[in-house]
Amino acid sequence: MVFIRRYGTLIGFVAILVFFSVMLPGTFPTARNWLNITQQTSMLMVVAAGMTIVMVMGDFDLSVGSAASLAGIVAALMMAAGQPIWAAVAVALVVGLLGGAFNGAMVSLVGILPFIATLATMTMFSGIAFVVSGGKTISGRAIPEDFGNFARAGIPLGEWGGVAINLPNLSIIAIVVILAVWILLEQTTFGRRLYAIGGNMEAAHLSGIAVKRLRLIAFSLTGLAAAAGGLMYASRVASANPVQGSGLMLNAIAAVFLGTTMSRHGEPRILATVVGVIVLGVLDNGLTQMSVDSYIRQVLVGALILVAVGAGSIGQKRR
Amino acid sequence: MAPSAPLLSATSVTKAYAGIPALSGANLVVAPGEIHALMGENGAGKSTLIKILAGVVSPDTADIKINGTPVSIESTKSAYRLGLRFIHQEFNVVPTLSVAENIFMGRRYPRRAGIFVDWADLNRQAQRALDRLSIDHIDPRQNLGTLGLGDQMLVRISAALLDDAKLYVMDEPTAALTADESQRLFRVLREIRASGSSVLYVSHRLDEVMTLCDKATVLRDGRSIDSGALTNITHDDLVALMIGRKVEEAYPKAVAAPRDTTVFAAANLVTPGLKPTSFSLREGEILGIAGLSGSGQSELIRAIFGDARMTSGTMALGNAPYVPFSPATAWQSGVAYVPRERRAEGLVMRRPIYENITLAHLKSQSRAGTWLTPNREKRFAAELGANMRLKAVGPGQDVIELSGGNQQKVVFAKAVAGDPRLLLLEEPTRGVDVGAKFDIYSIIRERTAKGAGVILVSSDLPELIGLCDRIAIMRDGAITTVVDAAGLREDDLVNLCYGRTTGMVAQ
Numbered sequence: 001m002v003f004i005r006r007y008g009t010l011i012g013f014v015a016i017l018v019f020f021s022v023m024l025p026g027t028f029p030t031a032r033n034w035l036n037i038t039q040q041t042s043m044l045m046v047v048a049a050g051m052t053i054v055m056v057m058g059d060f061d062l063s064v065g066s067a068a069s070l071a072g073i074v075a076a077l078m079m080a081a082g083q084p085i086w087a088a089v090a091v092a093l094v095v096g097l098l099g100g101a102f103n104g105a106m107v108s109l110v111g112i113l114p115f116i117a118t119l120a121t122m123t124m125f126s127g128i129a130f131v132v133s134g135g136k137t138i139s140g141r142a143i144p145e146d147f148g149n150f151a152r153a154g155i156p157l158g159e160w161g162g163v164a165i166n167l168p169n170l171s172i173i174a175i176v177v178i179l180a181v182w183i184l185l186e187q188t189t190f191g192r193r194l195y196a197i198g199g200n201m202e203a204a205h206l207s208g209i210a211v212k213r214l215r216l217i218a219f220s221l222t223g224l225a226a227a228a229g230g231l232m233y234a235s236r237v238a239s240a241n242p243v244q245g246s247g248l249m250l251n252a253i254a255a256v257f258l259g260t261t262m263s264r265h266g267e268p269r270i271l272a273t274v275v276g277v278i279v280l281g282v283l284d285n286g287l288t289q290m291s292v293d294s295y296i297r298q299v300l301v302g303a304l305i306l307v308a309v310g311a312g313s314i315g316q317k318r319r
Numbered sequence: 320m321a322p323s324a325p326l327l328s329a330t331s332v333t334k335a336y337a338g339i340p341a342l343s344g345a346n347l348v349v350a351p352g353e354i355h356a357l358m359g360e361n362g363a364g365k366s367t368l369i370k371i372l373a374g375v376v377s378p379d380t381a382d383i384k385i386n387g388t389p390v391s392i393e394s395t396k397s398a399y400r401l402g403l404r405f406i407h408q409e410f411n412v413v414p415t416l417s418v419a420e421n422i423f424m425g426r427r428y429p430r431r432a433g434i435f436v437d438w439a440d441l442n443r444q445a446q447r448a449l450d451r452l453s454i455d456h457i458d459p460r461q462n463l464g465t466l467g468l469g470d471q472m473l474v475r476i477s478a479a480l481l482d483d484a485k486l487y488v489m490d491e492p493t494a495a496l497t498a499d500e501s502q503r504l505f506r507v508l509r510e511i512r513a514s515g516s517s518v519l520y521v522s523h524r525l526d527e528v529m530t531l532c533d534k535a536t537v538l539r540d541g542r543s544i545d546s547g548a549l550t551n552i553t554h555d556d557l558v559a560l561m562i563g564r565k566v567e568e569a570y571p572k573a574v575a576a577p578r579d580t581t582v583f584a585a586a587n588l589v590t591p592g593l594k595p596t597s598f599s600l601r602e603g604e605i606l607g608i609a610g611l612s613g614s615g616q617s618e619l620i621r622a623i624f625g626d627a628r629m630t631s632g633t634m635a636l637g638n639a640p641y642v643p644f645s646p647a648t649a650w651q652s653g654v655a656y657v658p659r660e661r662r663a664e665g666l667v668m669r670r671p672i673y674e675n676i677t678l679a680h681l682k683s684q685s686r687a688g689t690w691l692t693p694n695r696e697k698r699f700a701a702e703l704g705a706n707m708r709l710k711a712v713g714p715g716q717d718v719i720e721l722s723g724g725n726q727q728k729v730v731f732a733k734a735v736a737g738d739p740r741l742l743l744l745e746e747p748t749r750g751v752d753v754g755a756k757f758d759i760y761s762i763i764r765e766r767t768a769k770g771a772g773v774i775l776v777s778s779d780l781p782e783l784i785g786l787c788d789r790i791a792i793m794r795d796g797a798i799t800t801v802v803d804a805a806g807l808r809e810d811d812l813v814n815l816c817y818g819r820t821t822g823m824v825a826q
Contacts, residue, residue, distance in 0.1 A: 188689050189681040196678055199667035206626070206656060206664055207679040207733065208647035265669040265717075 008311045009261045012304075013279050020286035027289055031160050035167065041281035042174035043068075043229045043236070048252040048277050049174075049181040050225020053218050054114070055256050055268040056185060058198040061103060061222045062118040064252060066125035068230030068245030071096045073129045073138065075231055076240035080142035088147075093227050099125055100223015104216035122249070129242035139239030148238030170232050177225065182270045184221075194218060198267060254305050255280055261308050279304075324387030326351040326517050327372075327486055332381040334367055341367040342378070343541040347519075349486065349534075354508055354518045356528045356549070358561055359538035360752035361722040365521055368538070369488055372519075373405050374398040385485070402485035406476055406492055414464030419445035421463045422478040448477040452507055468495040469612045476504060480511075487511060488519045493527060494749055497611050498780060498813045505531050523752055525554055526781055537561055562754045570785035571761050574768045577604035577788055582772035583641075583741050585623065588632035592618035594797035595632070600741070600772040605763065607787035607804060608776040610816050615796035616776045617659065620743050623774070624656045625649040636740060650679050655739035657730050659746050659776075665730040666718050673700035673714040676732045683737070703732045708758050724755025731762050742766055745776045760786060780809045794818055 020028045027033055047064050054061050071092040078088035099121065106117035154166030185191035196204040197211055205211045229248060234240040258279055259272030280301060287297045327349040334342045342364045349355045359365050370376040372383075374392040383390055385401055392398050398405070412421050422445045429440040445459035454473055463471060472495045479487060487508075493501040508518050508531065522528055528535065529549060536546040537560045545560055558569075584599035593615050600606050608616050621627040623634065625643025634641040636652055643649045649656070658664035666675055673696045677684040684696050700714035709728045711721060718729055727747070734742060744763070748756045763786065767773055777783050783790055787804040792815045800815055 187691055189685050189691060190689075192674065192678075192681060192691060195670065196667050196674070199670050200663075202664050203658075203667055204678070206624075206646050206658055208645070208650035209678070210645070210647055267669070 006262065006264070009258055009275070009279070009308050012308065013275065013282075016279065016282060016286070020282070020289075024286065024289050028286060031165060032163060033285070035157075035165060035171065037278070037281050037285050038171040038174070039168040040285060041277050042168070042170040043232045044248060044251050044255065044280070045174040045274065045277045046177045046225050046232065047229035047248045048255040048273050049177050049270060050222040050229075051252040051256050052181065052259075052268045052270050052273045053185065053194070053225075054222045055253075055260075056191070056194045056198050057215060057218055058201075059107060059114040059215065059219070060118070060253060061100075061114065061219065061226075062249055063099065063103060063122040063125055064222065064226035064229070065245045065247065065249035066122045066129065067096050067099045067223055067226035068233065068248050069240075069242050070099070070125045070129040070245075071227035071230035072234035072240035072244060073133045073242055075147075076138035076143060076234060077132060079144055079147060080138055085144055085147050089231055092231055093224060096227020096230070097220050097224045100220040100226070101216060103223060104219030107219060108212040108215035126242065126246075133240070133242050135242060137239055137241035139237075143234075143238050143240075147235055151232065151235040151238075170236065173228070173232060177228065178270060178274055181225075185270050190214070190217075195267065251280055254301070257305060258308050261311070324384070325349060326386060327519075328382075328384045328387075329368070329372065330382045332368060332371060332383075333379045334371065334376065335379060340541050342371075344543075345538060345541060346543045346546070347536050348546070349517050349519055351485075351517055352512050352515045353533045354512055354520055354531055356532035356535035357519055357521045357538065358528065358535050358557065360561055360754055361724050361750075363538040363561070363752075364541040365538055366490070367541075369405070369407075369490060369519075369521065372398065372403060372488060403488065404479040404484045404486070405488045405490075406479045407488075407490035412463055412471060412475065415462060417460050418449075418457055418463055418466070418474050419459035421474060422448055422459070422481060424478070426481070444481075445477075448481045449474075451480055452477055453503055467613050469497055469500055472496055473500060473504075476507075480507065483514075484516060486517050486519060488521075490521045491523065491750060492520075493522065493524065495612070495778075497778060498809075498816065499611070501527070523748075523750065523756070524779065525557060525753070529554060529557075539563055558753050561752075569757070569781075571757065571764050573603075573764060573788075575603060577767070578602040578770065580637075581635075582637060582770070583623075584635045586633050588619070588622055588634065589630045590618055590622045590627040591630070592627070592796055593622055594795070596798050598791060598798060598801065600774065602770040602772060603767045604789070605767060605773040605775055605787045607783040607790035608774060608793060609780070609783055609790050609812055610793035612778065614793040616793055617745065618796065619793070619798075620656070620745055620774065620776060623649070623741075624654060624743055650737065651682075653737065653740040654743065655679070655734035655737065655741070656743045657727075657734050657745065657747050659749075661723075661727055661730050665733075666726060668719040669717055671715045671717055672704065672709075672711055672721075672729055672732075673697045675718055675729050676700045676703060676714075676736055679733055680737050699736070700732065703736060704728070707732060707762050722752075722755075724751045724758075727751050727759060728755065728762075731759060735762065735766060738769070738771075739766070740771055742771050742773045744773060746778065747775070748777075748779065748782065780812050784809065784812065792816055 047068060051061060051064060074095050075088040075092035078091060079085060103118050103121055106112045107114050151170050154168040157165045157167050159165065193209045193214055196209060197214060201211060230245050233244055255276035256268050256273050258276030260266045260268050262272040262275065263269045283301060325348045329347045332342050332345045345364060345368055347368065357365050367376060371378045371381060372392065374394045374397055383392065390401055419442045423441060429437040429444065431437040442459045449457055449459065452473060457466065457470055463474060472492065476492060492504060496504065511518055520532055532549055534547060535549050537544045539561060578601055580602045581599050582602045586597045587595045589595050596619060610616055618627060622629055625645045625648050641652055662668060677696045682688045684699065685691055697714040704711060704714065707728050710725050718726055748759055751759065763773055775787060784804050784807050790802055790804050791798045792800045
């Protein structure tokens with residue numbers, strides 16, 4: 001029972017891999033497709049990595065999708081106004097960081113529940129994105145070519161079956177972010193303290209941990225990651241509109257939850273989150289290739305989360 | 320039904336959890352009209368036995384008879400029908416409901432016309448239940464959540480006394496009660512005994528058991544070791560039976576007298592719950608804080624620990640002024656704290672032992688204050704643990720898997736890990752068994768030998784008298800008296816707590 005609880009998600013993941021490999025032998029288990037998957041999931045990977053930071057403390061952030069959209073809009077508007085790409089990217093990241101800090105202030109300084117605070121800022125960020133963009137998609141000549149080319153480029157890995165294989169830039173960013181979050185959560189006193197807050201906030205406070213400050217910082221980092229995810233998205237589609245990040249929030253939370261089924265006490269772990277993102281990405285990729293309707297896909301992904309998290313609850317003590 | 324049959328007899332009770340025996344042949348026989356103590360260290364099998372009687376846990380084998388009739392207790396309902404009542408610390412209460420509603424929980428509310436709840440009658444009956452314990456300061460209509468822990472316990476006890484039963488099983492009922500509340504409870508228990516019903520009484524407080532109970536059954540490692548009348552046994556023999564070895568003293572002796580240097584001083588300390596309070600503490604001294612629950616003990620400790628808004632007053636550690644803005648500054652200044660509730664305030668239950676110990680010392684237990692060094696932390700924790708006889712698989716074991724006494728040792732390990740100059744302790748041995756208690760007292764003595772000052776808040780009066788050099792009595796948020804602990808008697812201390820001045824007070 002414990003085995004199923006701990007490794008059920010991994011077993012399910014392997015089963016999904018086997019299923020798609022059998023159904024799509026020519027296209028699914030290829031290096032090219034896998035690099036494609038890493039690129040398709042890179043935005044979600046970055047946002048989910050940021051989400052993991054707050055979820056370690058037992059909090060969560062519903063505003064990441066809106067923050068991602070807003071960051072994309074801000075960068076696009078600046079570029080449309082003739083600002084250099086680096087300045088646009090930097091300002092967009094700062095906007096994400098400040099938005100996250102605002103969430104953190106509401107949660108830790110004012111004391112509003114994260115669910116309510118970030119639900120409110122979710123609508124606020126989204127509203128601001130609509131207002132500053134006039135509700136329009138910013139695309140075409142307004143976006144410098146270099147910005148859009150970044151997502152298409154990558155590091156050449158060689159040839160495979162006569163086709164050039166690149167490690168996409170977006171995948172590289174995702175890997176760097178995962179590594180950074182892994183170091184932060186697993187190797188530093190900061191991460192240790194966040195896990196202590198998630199385990200028992202009062203005990204952490206009485207052990208001299210600056211709970212309020214750490215929550216503020218953690219929410220800021222989540223906002224920063226959301227903005228990064230939004231910029232990656234904007235680069236990939238070479239445009240920005242005020243709703244393009246909206247799908248990220250639910251998927252990021254789902255990925256972290258899928259990951260928690262793999263840890264000892266159900267606490268979020270960054271590497272488990274990575275597996276969660278890949279599970280969602282592989283499902284999306286495989287089902288699309290099998291031409292499964294996207295609405296059916298939604299039903300399947302939702303069912304998968306219920307099964308994985310539900311299996312985790314079975315065998316746990318209940319009263 | 321033979322007239323001489325015991326009220327309850329549970330024989331050859333065995334139970335194993337995942338192959339590990341919790342009970343291996345325990346016997347318990349309670350006669351009608353007696354107060355019977357169930358004794359044993361944490362992990363001896365007391366709670367498993369009680370849970371079996373309560374119908375919460377089903378035994379592997381058991382021969383249970385009530386008044387000589389074999390019964391099987393399949394559920395909490397059948398335990399109730401058999402006339403068994405259970406009062407334990409983790410009793411289900413709903414803080415947002417009224418006292419009366421909590422008393423009647425699980426029972427049928429009195430009705431009007433069969434439909435509407437007769438609130439007046441409900442409150443009247445609840446008041447009667449409270450009256451039985453002579454509780455006049457609790458209004459049955461007030462929300463349970465507005466009461467202190469001790470008062471909540473009294474409400475639970477009154478609820479169990481609402482209808483007559485054969486056997487009342489009480490698990491550490493006095494843990495959160497003041498001395499006076501305990502005395503009231505004991506009076507009711509003696510009434511119950513006089514009426515022919517019985518009480519099965521579980522407590523780590525031996526003095527209570529010796530004065531209150533008629534008989535005792537001692538469990539050790541899942542077996543009943545001995546059973547008999549308490550008049551034939553001494554305090555020390557009982558302890559020896561429980562832990563399987565002789566202990567010379569309940570409280571380890573101080574190795575040296577307190578030094579003359581002052582380690583901590585507070586002058587006119589005022590917080591929202593604390594009236595102007597001044598006192599000082601010497602190196603190596605243990606200052607006890609006694610008083611009725613809610614007299615400002617916690618507020619005083621929290622003020623010193625930087626977890627309260629200080630409106631005025633000054634403090635000094637050694638010769639330097641001490642201004643704690645937060646628990647973080649307190650730890651950094653060498654002030655350590657063992658909180659009242661170890662699960663809620665002391666430990667991160669689902670994290671390993673070593674992480675809990677180093678949590679307050681991560682700056683020194685890491686590289687450059689930033690990079691974790693788990694191996695070094697584990698070695699550090701293992702050394703500390705061995706020193707205080709912590710029973711665990713290893714420093715990587717999760718705290719949740721440890722027994723209460725060992726969990727408390729982890730809290731102490733965290734407190735002493737930074738060599739504190741001032742140690743703040745609140746109820747340091749609550750729910751801790753005899754063997755672990757002695758270990759914890761030894762840890763405290765070890766710190767005073769090194770020159771640390773200790774402030775000890777406790778509702779366990781023998782503990783205060785046995786350990787402290789001086790005892791400060793708090794009433795209504797201020798220290799009213801400070802007395803020398805040497806030669807002090809328990810009833811003197813009780814009188815002091817109530818502000819009575821009837822003779823006897825130590826000079």
